[in-house]
Amino acid sequence: MLTHGGQTNHLFPAELMVEGGALPSPTEPHISTLPPGQAPRLPTPQGPCSNIMAAHHSGLLLCTCMLALLAPLLALQIENLTRLKANLSDILNLHSDGLHPGEDEGNARRGRASGTGWPKDCSEISAGSPSGVYVIQPSGLHPIVVYCEMNVTDGGWTVIQRNRHNTDITWAESWSTYKYGFGNVRGDYWLGTEYIHQIAKQKVYQVRFVIQDASNNIRFAEYNLFSLEDESQGYRLRLGSYAGTAGDAMTSANSATVHDNMKFSAKDLDQDTNSGNCASANGGGWWYSSCYSVRLNFKGYLTWSGLCNGNCRASAILIKTAPFC
Ligand SMILES: [Ca+2]
Numbered sequence: 296m297l298t299h300g301g302q303t304n305h306l307f308p309a310e311l312m313v314e315g316g317a318l319p320s321p322t323e324p325h326i327s328t329l330p331p332g333q334a335p336r337l338p339t340p341q342g343p344c345s346n347i348m349a350a351h352h353s354g355l356l357l358c359t360c361m362l363a364l365l366a367p368l369l370a371l372q373i374e375n376l377t378r379l380k381a382n383l384s385d386i387l388n389l390h391s392d393g394l395h396p397g398e399d400e401g402n403a404r405r406g407r408a409s410g411t412g413w414p415k416d417c418s419e420i421s422a423g424s425p426s427g428v429y430v431i432q433p434s435g436l437h438p439i440v441v442y443c444e445m446n447v448t449d450g451g452w453t454v455i456q457r458n459r460h461n462t463d464i465t466w467a468e469s470w471s472t473y474k475y476g477f478g479n480v481r482g483d484y485w486l487g488t489e490y491i492h493q494i495a496k497q498k499v500y501q502v503r504f505v506i507q508d509a510s511n512n513i514r515f516a517e518y519n520l521f522s523l524e525d526e527s528q529g530y531r532l533r534l535g536s537y538a539g540t541a542g543d544a545m546t547s548a549n550s551a552t553v554h555d556n557m558k559f560s561a562k563d564l565d566q567d568t569n570s571g572n573c574a575s576a577n578g579g580g581w582w583y584s585s586c587y588s589v590r591l592n593f594k595g596y597l598t599w600s601g602l603c604n605g606n607c608r609a610s611a612i613l614i615k616t617a618p619f620c
Contacts (some may be wrong), residue, residue: 412432413430413431413432414431415431415432415434415494416498416614416615417441417444417445417451417615418451418452420443420445422445422450422451423445425445426446426450428441428480429442433490433493433497435493436490436493441453441454441455441480441486442454442457442480444611452613452615453486454480454486454611456484456485456591456610456611457478457483457484457610457612458597458609458611459483459609460597460607460608462482464484465594466485466578466580466593468485469563469564470561470564470580472561473488473559474487474489475487475489475490476490485580485592488523488526488530488559488580489526489530491530491614492523492524492525492530494614495521495614496522496523498617499616499617500521500522500615500616500617501517501519501521501535501614501616501618502518502521502612502613502614503515503516503539503613503615504539504591504610504611504612505610505611506541506591506597506599506602506607506609506610507607508602508603509596509606509608514539514540514599516537516538516542516543516599517537517538517539518535518537519617520533521614529559529566530582531556531557532554532555532558533555534546534555541601541602542599542601544599544601544602548588551585552588553584554583554587555582557582557584558582559581559582560572560580560582560583561574562574562580566583567584567586569584569586570585573585573586577593578592590605597609
């Protein structure tokens with residue numbers, strides 16, 4: 296039994312728990328929370344994209360323009376995802392598998408000692424690597440532990456949220472708890488708003504929301520751009536164009552329930568557009584307006600407007616570097 300974000304989590308066997316959950320100290324490397332024998336898989340840094348983006352500020356505008364021009368191609372790419380339902384289902388189910396052969400702590404140490412460092416996100420992990428828990432180190436940040444989903448399309452997705460209707464996580468956490476994350480990276484968790492911001496500011500990112508509806512169908516909504524402004528700007532959410540099967544509930548809702556361009560709110564920091572406190576009234580931190588069309592950070596059945604109203608069963612949110620950059 297371990298506590299996470301001020302609460303107790305009985306859901307997962309102790310041998311699968313990451314001590315302290317996904318909740319690192321702001322001053323303590325996240326990797327240090329790994330228990331003995333539960334080392335993350337060897338990250339194999341790669342990726343010309345990271346090299347390009349090392350001086351990416353000048354290329355960011357160009358890349359964004361390219362994304363806008365190539366939006367129709369992104370939509371076409373989505374068609375392939377209908378063949379990946381099984382893999383999408385995997386995202387919503389726990390991967391309780393242990394380390395794969397050859398991916399022990401020694402390998403991880405050699406990865407660091409080689410001077411190549413940790414990957415900056417899951418997209419820098421070698422294609423074909425298994426899904427699971429990895430150490431990444433976004434630029435300017437200490438190493439953190441994340442779940443990498445390697446089975447969808449070409450893999451490389453960093454899971455920033457996962458939740459199921461029967462979760463033990465309350466989700467009704469404070470701003471600072473949301474900032475640094477809570478839960479279990481092998482189960483239901485929030486990676487941490489600050490860490491999501493730090494990852495997504497490195498390059499140009501896309502986001503995929505994966506939703507299991509009331510009939511256990513797997514739906515998704517993808518936005519070809521994803522970023523969070525920094526904390527001083529309230530971690531304001533910025534999304535690009537929609538494609539998918541769940542419906543565009545994040546950007547197309549009316550101003551009272553839209554989420555795109557909203558600041559993040561938690562129960563103790565109201566940054567919504569409602570006269571009341573949406574986070575306090577609705578059980579979890581989120582990019583509320585007044586108040587929501589999407590409720591995924593919630594203990595209980597979930598909502599994705601147009602798909603389910605309080606009866607979706609599970610969700611996951613994944614981010615990855617956008618194509619064409
Ligand atoms: Ca308010």
